[in-house]
Amino acid sequence: AQSVSQHNHHVILSEAASLELGCNYSYGGTVNLFWYVQYPGQHLQLLLKYFSGDPLVKGLKGFEAEFIKSKFSFNLRKPSVQWSDTAEYFCAVNALSGGGGADGLTFGKGTHLIIQP
Amino acid sequence: DADVTQTPRNRITKTGKRIMLECSQTKGHDRMYWYRQDPGLGLRLIYYSFDVKDINKGEISDGYSVSRQAQAKFSLSLESAIPNQTALYFCATSDGNSVDEQYFGPGTRLTVT
Numbered sequence: 482a483q484s485v486s487q488h489n490h491h492v493i494l495s496e497a498a499s500l501e502l503g504c505n506y507s508y509g510g511t512v513n514l515f516w517y518v519q520y521p522g523q524h525l526q527l528l529l530k531y532f533s534g535d536p537l538v539k540g541l542k543g544f545e546a547e548f549i550k551s552k553f554s555f556n557l558r559k560p561s562v563q564w565s566d567t568a569e570y571f572c573a574v575n576a577l578s579g580g581g582g583a584d585g586l587t588f589g590k591g592t593h594l595i596i597q598p
Numbered sequence: 599d600a601d602v603t604q605t606p607r608n609r610i611t612k613t614g615k616r617i618m619l620e621c622s623q624t625k626g627h628d629r630m631y632w633y634r635q636d637p638g639l640g641l642r643l644i645y646y647s648f649d650v651k652d653i654n655k656g657e658i659s660d661g662y663s664v665s666r667q668a669q670a671k672f673s674l675s676l677e678s679a680i681p682n683q684t685a686l687y688f689c690a691t692s693d694g695n696s697v698d699e700q701y702f703g704p705g706t707r708l709t710v711t
Contacts, residue, residue: 515700530699590639
């Protein structure tokens with residue numbers, strides 16, 4: 482079974498600072514990778530995803546993530562954060578079975594990001 | 599209108615009561631999922647269903663049961679609620695293609711006293 486590890490549970494940054502949230506997964510086969518964001522009081526929204534092709538993927542609101550297969554990593558980055566980026570961020574993986582589908586997402590425990598104005 | 603809806607949005611119940619959480623979707627997806635979210639633990643999969651006749655246990659199915667009444671409806675039941683089932687519950691759907699991106703409902707906040 483796959484697992485996902487997010488390195489930081491709480492991150493506090495000032496506006497305009499650069500952001501990098503770490504995510505590592507354990508699974509030897511083919512995976513799809515996702516970052517979801519949960520703004521205060523709201524449900525999960527997809528921020529970006531990787532399933533094939535260019536390992537550097539871009540998502541909403543200036544976020545990007547790079548899939549490094551050799552490191553089993555999918556770190557989330559943003560060059561300059563804004564107060565509105567305050568949210569919970571979840572890395573997730575689904576491992577592809579032979580039939581092409583997956584048995585649900587495995588989530589990391591989340592990173593609570595607070596941006597101070 | 600929202601593609602994935604959950605009812606109720608908030609519920610307070612007492613220990614030992616039976617409770618049902620409902621999920622409906624208009625995305626036409628075959629796959630549906632139930633997760634619970636606990637602070638510091640992320641989301642954990644309770645049950646999932648790939649079609650009306652296919653239901654599978656997830657990571658933490660004990661104390662829960664599900665029913666897939668139709669392609670668009672997937673309900674989660676707590677037969678005898680206990681306080682450690684207090685959590686935020688999310689329903690999700692996916693189309694089962696090679697990416698299998700999941701779409702989440704707004705969540706149900708359940709408190710068991």
